[in-house]
Amino acid sequence: MNRKIQPIEGFQRNILDNLSTAVLLLDKSLCVLYLNPAGENLFHISNKRAAGIGLDKLMFVAPDFADRLHQSLENAQPIAEHQVSIRLGHERSITVDYMLSPIQLADQNDVLLMEISSMDRHIRIAREEKLLSEQNATRNVIRGMAHEIKNPLGGLRGAAQLLERELPDAGLQEYTQIIIGEADRLQSLVDRMLGPNNVPRKRSTNIHQALEHVRQLVQAEVSEGIYFNLDYDPSLPELMADPDLLIQVMLNITRNAIAALEGNGEITYRTRPQRHFTIGHQHHKLVLQTDIIDNGPGIPEDLQQQIFYPMVTGRAEGTGLGLSIAQSLINQHGGLIEVHSQPGRTVFTIYLPLETMDV
Ligand SMILES: Nc1ncnc2c1ncn2[C@@H]1O[C@H](COP(=O)(O)OP(=O)(O)OP(=O)(O)O)[C@@H](O)[C@H]1O
Ligand SMILES: [Mg+2]
Known part of the structure; x- marks a missing residue:
């Protein structure tokens, strides 16, 4: 069976080359006829090497995925799905939106056009923005609190030192030493909370x-x-x-x-x-x-x-x-x-x- 389609040329090729959406053409047996450069990037395989390979070798969605694709072809019914997790080879899973459209090419039987846009990049950017702004907010609260603790702490330690000198009984120094020791421990914690200021x-x-x-x-x-x-x-x-x-x-x-x-x-x-x-x-x-x-x-x-x-x-x-x-x-x-x-x-x-x- 000839799996090759007419080479895509000219401005159509140009458009497909520059899309950030991955585009695949699949034949009736769900083998790849064509993969655009965004698709090559997504699947880490060239268009040449992908040609003729079954879709199940490139990605895994769910056990009934192939059946749904066949149905889509038979009934000429497009399918769209959002935020689907697909597995690409070992270890690599990504979240995508995909669209499947059964179409007829001039010199071909029915083929399936599949568009995949990766949501991971959008999700990651949104998550990072949230992380950065939350970090900023909590950092400000913590720094403010640390400052408030730092000032009275100095006074507390100083007063304990003065008290120690005035104590009539040296045995009582054990208590002032506890105050000074704990104040120092708190001081170093507060310094770490304030973070590096250089x-x-x-x-x-x-x-x-x-x-x-x-x-x-x-x-x-x-x-x-x-x-x-x-x-x-x-x-x-x-x-x-x-x-x-x-x-x-x-x-x-x-x-x-x-x-x-x-x-x-x-x-x-x-x-x-x-x-x-x-x-x-x-x-x-x-x-x-x-x-x-x-x-x-x-x-x-x-x-x-x-x-x-x-x-x-x-x-x-x-x-x-x-x-x-x-x-x-x-x-x-x-x-x-x-x-x-x-x-x-x-x-x-x-x-x-x-x-x-x-x-
Ligand atoms: N590689 C790791 N594996 C498992 N848990 C981790 C790992 N790295 C961090 N954590 C968890 O994250 C927590 C926070 O780490 P973080 O370095 O902020 O504080 P800490 O190590 O508890 O205290 P500190 O670093 O201030 O002495 C740790 O207490 C630990 O429970
Ligand atoms: Mg740590």
Whole structure:
């Protein structure tokens, strides 16, 4: 059977090439006749290689999906669906809107025209905007509160010191020492709540050197049961950033992973470039993606939405400030931290812009 259709030429080809919607043409047996460039991008396969391949080899929707497609062809009935999760090969699932239209081409039997637009990009942008604005709001509340606590705390400590000098019985100093000790503990907590107040001193920074520095720092702290995998992309250019702050961020995330692994497991550092990527409102030509992955128990679902807020912790001895500070340091660099977690795989992704393009 000849599966080739007439080559699509001229301005029609031009239109299809420039659509951001993936377009597929399927024959009666649901094999690909044509895939436009947005489709090639989505499925990670060229039009040439896709030709003749069954749709079920490219994507999986639901067990009855093929039946519905056949029905659509037979009854000449279009189908539209919103926010459907489709699985593309291993591990990759995306949310899409799709539209199926049975059509007749001049020299062909009936074919199915399938349009797929990925919702993930829209969902991600909306989610990031929400995250950034919520972060800003809570950060302001926390900073305001920390300031209010800081001032009387200084007075309290000073008064306890004066009192200590006046005490007739040295045995009573035990109590003033408790006041001073607790005031100091509160002071350092409040200082962490206020967060770093120095402006980042940005200079040309090599992300891999910073990651290696973090790895060496923690290597001394971890037990023998924890392994590091390194998956660096050496072609990545340097970025303008404050290396000390980046190290602090990656140290916070790595220490959390070590705590979660409880002495046994793997931590992976992975770096990749991302082209044409949006962080919040800003579109960037090139973004550096750094993943810190562990195979620990994962973050409980109810905690996942909140871990970037200050004072949210799942550990008895934690203050819950590590990730909120990390997020604000990365925001200061125009970037963002995201998390995806399930039992056995937790991924913290740090996005940092490398080149900026105004749109
Ligand atoms: N890789 C991870 N695996 C499982 N849970 C994690 C992981 N990273 C973070 N968490 C959870 O997120 C919580 C918040 O982390 P965060 O670093 O903000 O605070 P903390 O580690 O509890 O305290 P601090 O960092 O201030 O000492 C942790 O208490 C832990 O429950
Ligand atoms: Mg922490």
